[in-house]
Amino acid sequence: MAVEQFVSKTLELLQEEREAEIEETRIWxxxxxxxxxxxKGVCLLKLQIGSQSxxxxxxxxxxxxxxxxxGFLSLPSNSFGPGDIVGLYDTGGCTPASQIGTGIVxxxxxxxxxxxxxxSNDGLSFDTGAxxxxxxxxxDVTYKRMKNALNTLNGxxxxxxxxxxxxxxxxxxxxxxSQPIKFFNSNLxxxxxxxxxxxxxxxxxxxxxxxxxxxxxxxxxEIILQAVKQGQKVLCCAPSNVAVDxxxxxxxxxxxxxxRLGHPARLLESIQKHSLDAILAQSxxxxxxxxxxxxxxxxxxxxxxxxxxxxxxxxxxxxxELRKELKSREATAISQILKRADVVLSTNTGASGSGPxxxxxxxxxxWVVIDECAQALESSCWIALLRARKCILAGDYKQLPPTxxxxxxxxxxxxxxxxxxxxxxYGDSVVRMLTVQYRMNSAIMNWASKEMxxxxxxxxxxxxxxxxxxxxxxxxxxxxxxxxxxxxxCGLSEMEVTDEQSKGNQGEVDIVELHIKALTxxxxxxxxxxxxxxxxxxxxxxxxKLSARHPELEIKSVDGFQGREKEAVVLSLVxxxxxxxxxxxxxxxxxxxxxxxxxxxxxxxxxxQTVQTHAFLKSLIKHMTEFGEVRTAFEYxxxxxxxxxxxxxxxxxxNTSATSSTSTKQKVKDQPPNRSKQQQKKCPGSSxxxxxxxxxxxxxxxxxxxxxxxxxxxxxxxxxxxxESFLKDLSQKELQFPSSFNSxxxxxxxxxxxxxxxxxxxxxxxxxxxxxxxxxLVSTPExxxxxxxxxxPMCQPTxxxxxxxxxxxxxEQQKREEHAQKKQQQNNFPPAQAQSSKKPKxxxxxxxxxxxxxxxxxLDAVIKAERVCSFVRCKASVLMLGQLCLFCxxxxxxxxxxxxxxxxxxxxxxxxxxxxxxxxVLYAGSGKKDKSMDPNKxxxxxxxxxxxxxxxxxxxKPKNKENDS
Numbered sequence: 008m009a010v011e012q013f014v015s016k017t018l019e020l021l022q023e024e025r026e027a028e029i030e031e032t033r034i035w036x037x038x039x040x041x042x043x044x045x046x047k048g049v050c051l052l053k054l055q056i057g058s059q060s061x062x063x064x065x066x067x068x069x070x071x072x073x074x075x076x077x078g079f080l081s082l083p084s085n086s087f088g089p090g091d092i093v094g095l096y097d098t099g100g101c102t103p104a105s106q107i108g109t110g111i112v113x114x115x116x117x118x119x120x121x122x123x124x125x126x127s128n129d130g131l132s133f134d135t136g137a138x139x140x141x142x143x144x145x146x147d148v149t150y151k152r153m154k155n156a157l158n159t160l161n162g163x164x165x166x167x168x169x170x171x172x173x174x175x176x177x178x179x180x181x182x183x184x185s186q187p188i189k190f191f192n193s194n195l196x197x198x199x200x201x202x203x204x205x206x207x208x209x210x211x212x213x214x215x216x217x218x219x220x221x222x223x224x225x226x227x228x229e230i231i232l233q234a235v236k237q238g239q240k241v242l243c244c245a246p247s248n249v250a251v252d253x254x255x256x257x258x259x260x261x262x263x264x265x266x267r268l269g270h271p272a273r274l275l276e277s278i279q280k281h282s283l284d285a286i287l288a289q290s291x292x293x294x295x296x297x298x299x300x301x302x303x304x305x306x307x308x309x310x311x312x313x314x315x316x317x318x319x320x321x322x323x324x325x326x327x328e329l330r331k332e333l334k335s336r337e338a339t340a341i342s343q344i345l346k347r348a349d350v351v352l353s354t355n356t357g358a359s360g361s362g363p364x365x366x367x368x369x370x371x372x373x374w375v376v377i378d379e380c381a382q383a384l385e386s387s388c389w390i391a392l393l394r395a396r397k398c399i400l401a402g403d404y405k406q407l408p409p410t411x412x413x414x415x416x417x418x419x420x421x422x423x424x425x426x427x428x429x430x431x432x433y434g435d436s437v438v439r440m441l442t443v444q445y446r447m448n449s450a451i452m453n454w455a456s457k458e459m460x461x462x463x464x465x466x467x468x469x470x471x472x473x474x475x476x477x478x479x480x481x482x483x484x485x486x487x488x489x490x491x492x493x494x495x496x497c498g499l500s501e502m503e504v505t506d507e508q509s510k511g512n513q514g515e516v517d518i519v520e521l522h523i524k525a526l527t528x529x530x531x532x533x534x535x536x537x538x539x540x541x542x543x544x545x546x547x548x549x550x551x552k553l554s555a556r557h558p559e560l561e562i563k564s565v566d567g568f569q570g571r572e573k574e575a576v577v578l579s580l581v582x583x584x585x586x587x588x589x590x591x592x593x594x595x596x597x598x599x600x601x602x603x604x605x606x607x608x609x610x611x612x613x614x615x616q617t618v619q620t621h622a623f624l625k626s627l628i629k630h631m632t633e634f635g636e637v638r639t640a641f642e643y644x645x646x647x648x649x650x651x652x653x654x655x656x657x658x659x660x661x662n663t664s665a666t667s668s669t670s671t672k673q674k675v676k677d678q679p680p681n682r683s684k685q686q687q688k689k690c691p692g693s694s695x696x697x698x699x700x701x702x703x704x705x706x707x708x709x710x711x712x713x714x715x716x717x718x719x720x721x722x723x724x725x726x727x728x729x730x731e732s733f734l735k736d737l738s739q740k741e742l743q744f745p746s747s748f749n750s751x752x753x754x755x756x757x758x759x760x761x762x763x764x765x766x767x768x769x770x771x772x773x774x775x776x777x778x779x780x781x782x783x784l785v786s787t788p789e790x791x792x793x794x795x796x797x798x799x800p801m802c803q804p805t806x807x808x809x810x811x812x813x814x815x816x817x818x819e820q821q822k823r824e825e826h827a828q829k830k831q832q833q834n835n836f837p838p839a840q841a842q843s844s845k846k847p848k849x850x851x852x853x854x855x856x857x858x859x860x861x862x863x864x865x866l867d868a869v870i871k872a873e874r875v876c877s878f879v880r881c882k883a884s885v886l887m888l889g890q891l892c893l894f895c896x897x898x899x900x901x902x903x904x905x906x907x908x909x910x911x912x913x914x915x916x917x918x919x920x921x922x923x924x925x926x927x928v929l930y931a932g933s934g935k936k937d938k939s940m941d942p943n944k945x946x947x948x949x950x951x952x953x954x955x956x957x958x959x960x961x962x963x964k965p966k967n968k969e970n971d972s
Contacts, residue, residue, distance in 0.1 A: 010176055014161040017386050018154065020413075020421040025150050027413035032145055040943045041101060041140065046509060048086040048543050051141040053098065056133055057119060069095075069110070069133060071141060072119045081117045081554045084546040084564070087143060089113060090248045090270075093122060096140040107133070109144065111270055117554055117562070123271075152359040153386040160389050167370050167396045174211040175392075175425075177432055182210040191232050191261070192225065196467075199226045202439040206230050206399055214429060214438045215401040218460050219603035220446025220572070227378055227401050228257045235263060235349045239373040243352045244391045246383035246409070250570065251352050252278050254378060258350055266348035268364070269357050283344065283363055292340040299333045342366040355383055358391040374399065377425075382569070384409050385425040400426050405459045406600050407569050443467050446572055446606050448474065448488040454630040455603050458623065459595075474607050476574060479530035484522065488608055489635025491628065492518055494583060495616040497640040498920050501583045502544070509544040510590065515579045515612045516548045518643045522577055522610055523553060523560070534559040537573035539601050541565055541592055545581050565601045576605035580613035580624075587620035595623045602627065639750040641769075642776065726755050730763060730780060741781035746771065753778045878903035894918070 044050035057072040073079035087093070091112045099105040110124040120141065163172060173179040185208050190200065199222055206213040207230070215230075217223025234241050245251045248269065255278045258265045267274060267281045274282055287293065306326045345351060345367050355377070358364060375395040377388055381402035392398055404427045411417040430438055442463050444452055449466040456464035479485055499514025519538060527533060538553065538560060540546050549562045561573070578601050582589050592598065602609055611631060618624040631637070733742040744756060753769060756778050760767035766781045876883045877897040890904030891897070894914040902908075906915035 010163075010172065011161060013176065014157045016420070018157055020416040020419055021150065021153060021157075021386060023416040023419075024411060024413045024421060025147070027416070028145060031412060038944055038947050043943075044101075044142070045083055045085075046543070048084060049143045050101065051082060051085060051087070051120065053138045054120075054141060055138055056135045059133060059135065067124045068113060068121055069124065070119050070121050071139065074138070081550055082120065084543040084550065085115075086543075086566075087112055087115050087120060087141075088567075089115065092144045094142045094144050095122065095124075096142065098138050098140065101140055101142045107139070117550065117558075149356045149387070152356050152361070152390055153384070155359070156390040156393065157386055159393060163393065166393070167372070168393045171211050171392065171396055171398060175398075175429065181212045181433070181437055183208050184210060188233065190229065192229050195225070195229065196222075196443045198440070198442040199229070202226050202441060203229050203233065205439045207233055209397070209437075211397055212429070212437050213399050214426060215399065216403060216430075216438055216440040217401060218403055218405065218441065218444065218464055219455070219600075220444035220452075221441035221464070222443075222445055223401055223403070223441060224253060224257060224378070226441060227254065227376060227399075228261065230399060231258060231350055231376060232261055232263060234374050240371055241350045241374045241376060242358060242372040242391055242394055243350055243376045243378070244355045244358055244388075245378040246355055246387065247379065248274065248354060250379045251354055253570075255281055255352055258352075264347065264349040266344060266351050268351065268353035268362065283341065286344050287340055290340050290344065292336055296333060296336055296340065299329055299336065303329045303333070338366050346371075355387040355390055358394070364394070369394070373397065376401070378402065379570070380426040381424045382407060382409055383424065384411075384421065385423070385428065388425045400429070402426055404430070406596050407566060408596060410566075445470055447603065448472065448605075448607055450488040450634050451602065451605055451609050453634070454627060455599055457630075458626050459599050470606070476531065476535070476607070482525070482529045483636075484525045485529050485531065485608065487636045489631045490522075490608070490610040491615075491631040491635060491637045492522070492610060492612045492640065492643065493637060494518070494612065494614045494640045497644075498923050499583055499614070499640060500923065501581055510542040510581050511544040511548050512579065512581045512583060513548060514640070514644075515581060515583075516545070516552050518612050518640055519549060519577050519579055520552050521643045522612075523557065526575055526608075527557065531575055532559070533557040534561075535574040536560055537568060537571070537576045537604060538562040538579070539565055539568055539576060539604065540579045540581060541590075541597065541601075542581055545579060549579070565597050568604050569600055572604055572606055574606050575608040575610075576601070577610045578602065578612065580611065580618055583614035583617050587617050589618055589621045589624065592618065592624065593621050598623065598627065637750075639754070641754065642750050722752065723755050723759070726752065727759050730756070730759050730765070733780065734763065734765075734782075741779055743779045744777055746775050746777040748778065756780065873898065876900040876903055878909050 039047075041050055041052055045052050051071070053074060054071040055074055057070040059067065059069050073082055089112055092109060093112055094101070094109050095107045096102075096105045097107060108124050110122040112120060113123050114121040122141070160172070163169065170179070174181050188204055188207060190203070195203070202215050203226060206215065215223060215226060217226065231241050231243060243251075243254055245254065251267070251269075252275045255265055255267050256275075259278065259281060265281050266283060266286065267278060268283055271279055271282050271284050279285055303326055306322050306329065309322055341363055345363065351364075351372075353362075372395040374397045375391050376399045377383070377391065379402045380388065380400040381404040388400075402424075404424060408422050409424065411422050413421070440460075440463065442465060444464055445467045447455075447466065447470065449471045452464055452466050456462050474486060474488060475481060476485075484490070494514060497514070499512060499518075502511040502513065523533075523536065523538070526536060536557075538549055540549060540562075541564065543564065546562055546564055553560055553562060561568075580592060582592060602611075611627070613628075615628050619628055729744075730742065733739055744753075748756070753776075757767050760780050764783060766783055767778065769776060769778050771777055874884060874886055875881070876885055876889070876899050877895075878899055881900060881903055883900040883902070885898045885900055888901060889898045890901065892899060892904065892906060892909065892911055894906060894911040895909075897909075899909055906912050
């Protein structure tokens with residue numbers, strides 16, 4: 008690619024990106040309320056000043072907090088980070104008129120945000136009792152610096168980077184030179200040593216590809232130290248302040264002469280002593296510079312007091328000379344500090360010629376090192392690349408790419424990083440990949456290695472199988488590196504919200520809370536756990552649920568954890584819908600970052616039926632089901648799905664296809680040797696439990712030889728045989744299955760019991776969880792004869808009056824026939840016989856009459872019960888006004904017809920959950936979804952209509968009266 012073509016295309020794409028950013032800001036200002044801006048993460052409303060201090064070399068640091076006295080303990084989910092330019096406003100809004108000042112974010116936590124302000128001549132004053140709004144401001148400085156760098160590149164002819172430019176655009180090939188190396192760090196592995204040797208032997212270009220946990224920063228530090236040893240001057244850059252500060256800390260430990268450029272407010276406290284401001288304040292020229300500034304201030308005051316024009320001119324001349332001297336002394340001091348440093352570090356944009364580097368000659372630097380290159384726009388890399396003859400690029404282009412607002416510009420090539428472009432151009436000839444990782448358990452690593460890194464990663468022996476931590480009990484949650492919690496078929500659908508970019512899932516929040524509880528009770532510290540969610544709304548829901556109980560627990564979006572690591576990671580994927588839409592979870596690199604943050608344990612909470620519509624996410628689910636443990640949401644929330652809810656065969660097959668076979672295989676595997684006795688204990692039950700356990704053991708031994716489909720069918724058949732044999736054995740009141748049954752087996756028991764009309768219930772928690780099946784309660788005839796209308800409603804079918812009436816008519820007809828037959832026999836018998844048979848006949852007739860009277864009493868009782876409310880002790884008539892309950896089929900008055908009042912609340916909830924699960928839509932409150940227009944949007948459209956009508960009215964021409972006449 009020719010340089011001119013690259014520059015013209017990139018400038019065009021940068022302009023599109025800039026216009027997209029401006030348009031987004033304009034739309035926010037016109038159409039979006041401050042509350043919506045806060046939901047998007049770019050604004051924080053109604054903050055109070057917690058503290059104010061002077062620090063950071065004369066700058067004022069203000070700590071802003073939520074209103075804790077009203078119960079707001081944490082900040083809403085936001086995208087603020089160290090180094091962001093923000094505006095502080097009063098509660099009148101976020102308009103220029105209400106702006107108090109602009110500052111730079113220095114620190115962000117879940118409970119506060121610190122902002123540094125540069126004092127003006129008059130100073131800044133903050134009302135500590137008032138409330139303030141904080142808004143992230145757009146910054147065009149970066150855009151201007153990238154544009155200037157590209158224009159310089161286009162006209163670059165003679166300079167230190169001339170040969171490098173030819174290599175980076177393919178006009179000439181990279182060259183090599185071999186030289187012996189003595190490593191500073193003797194603990195480097197083979198791939199790291201090879202990367203260092205390769206980098207030092209290259210004349211113009213070297214690329215270090217460092218997957219997660221492979222020691223990329225360690226390798227880069229070794230390369231820089233080797234360069235300094237050779238007498239080279241190194242300019243080291245990265246796209247973010249955090250990445251630069253990380254390198255400063257590592258290099259300072261190795262006693263290298265480092266200098267950190269940039270605003271002190273953007274730097275970590277631990278490395279501020281290495282900043283230009285700090286070193287300048289301690290230099291020999293510091294006192295002289297301070298005296299000159301005092302003289303300038305005195306001259307200003309004296310000039311204002313003078314009334315004569317000539318004296319004011321003299322003071323003006325004196326101030327000009329003092330400023331010239333101040334500028335010269337500052338330039339000399341900064342130049343000396345820069346030249347003494349072996350390594351100068353800054354962000355990509357901080358290396359521009361408009362900053363402190365303007366005091367250095369163009370040929371000062373020999374090498375440029377750009378860390379995290381894959382996260383930076385190529386145009387930002389050229390700001391630093393034009394200053395040296397050799398460049399080293401380090402990063403991982405399989406992780407998060409640079410953030411771009413214009414999708415159109417991204418699709419045209421703006422998202423292609425310099426690192427990716429060079430790998431596409433030269434392949435492995437300029438790249439060395441680090442292959443030994445020191446972070447993850449091999450079970451976590453293997454998926455990323457296979458899907459993203461061609462299977463080349465290997466786990467170091469120190470982390471390959473690491474699971475236990477000091478002080479952490481070995482329970483099921485801490486003894487498995489991979490845990491998949493599947494919510495498919497459990498009705499935990501994602502929340503429907505108006506903002507398409509913000510999604511939440513309250514059901515997954517509840518499951519995450521229970522899993523965090525299990526980890527912390529086992530001894531895992533909250534500070535060692537990360538909860539990651541891809542959406543801001545889910546992050547907010549998780550913080551509301553967890554932050555108060557676990558203040559040290561980090562809950563952030565995926566982007567906030569780039570470059571970080573934790574012992575345990577809980578990942579909530581949020582998306583659960585009938586259409587299988589996964590949104591921006593389809594960004595493979597984002598999921599790769601989320602999973603590879605974990606060292607010992609990763610738990611993924613998701614709806615496998617939804618996320619498996621995307622191939623990359625499907626590979627993750629497949630890996631976790633094959634090599635990890637799979638649970639369903641049934642094991643965490645007992646009442647997620649009603650017990651009387653059975654899916655049809657097709658839905659059940661679809662839901663369990665991903666988890667059933669492997670879940671069964673994983674749950675029935677041998678118990679780890681270090682598990683507690685309590686975990687291995689079975690639930691007590693009837694004598695049939697031993698047979699059930701023996702049958703289950705036999706099934707386990709046969710499963711390995713069967714296909715997944717055969718396993719599912721055989722397992723279902725085995726359980727059905729046990730249940731049917733229980734039905735035949737009338738001596739057993741209930742059948743209790745052992746606690747070793749996994750979630751899928753328990754689901755099969757639920758379904759089979761539902762088909763056979765049996766009572767089924769899960770008992771216990773965790774490993775002691777088991778399922779019980781019993782016969783339904785059947786009333787005796789004596790209890791059925793005279794139902795009491797005032798008794799508690801039992802959800803049983805009412806008596807059929809029509810059947811009773813027909814039965815009665817049939818019996819009366821039989822009685823008449825019998826009576827006629829007896830009478831005929833009596834007429835044929837002799838008087839003696841008739842006399843002798845008279846007494847028994849009379850007794851028999853009395854019995855029949857008594858039975859008729861009992862039946863009439865029964866019928867009257869039933870009719871009476873039908874006329875009054877079925878609620879206990881309620882005698883209100885329901886002949887005219889009444890409500891039939893769908894669940895117990897009884898009639899109630901208007902005061903007691905609500906299911907929760909008369910005892911059918913659980914069945915009503917179950918019915919509602921079943922409907923939500925089938926429809927896949929969750930409406931807030933009762934009734935239909937509110938589809939009314941947003942008031943702010945309505946007001947905007949009204950203003951737009953009024954403006955249009957006004958323009959049309961002004962353009963309308965008056966009629967010509969002369970023509971009309």
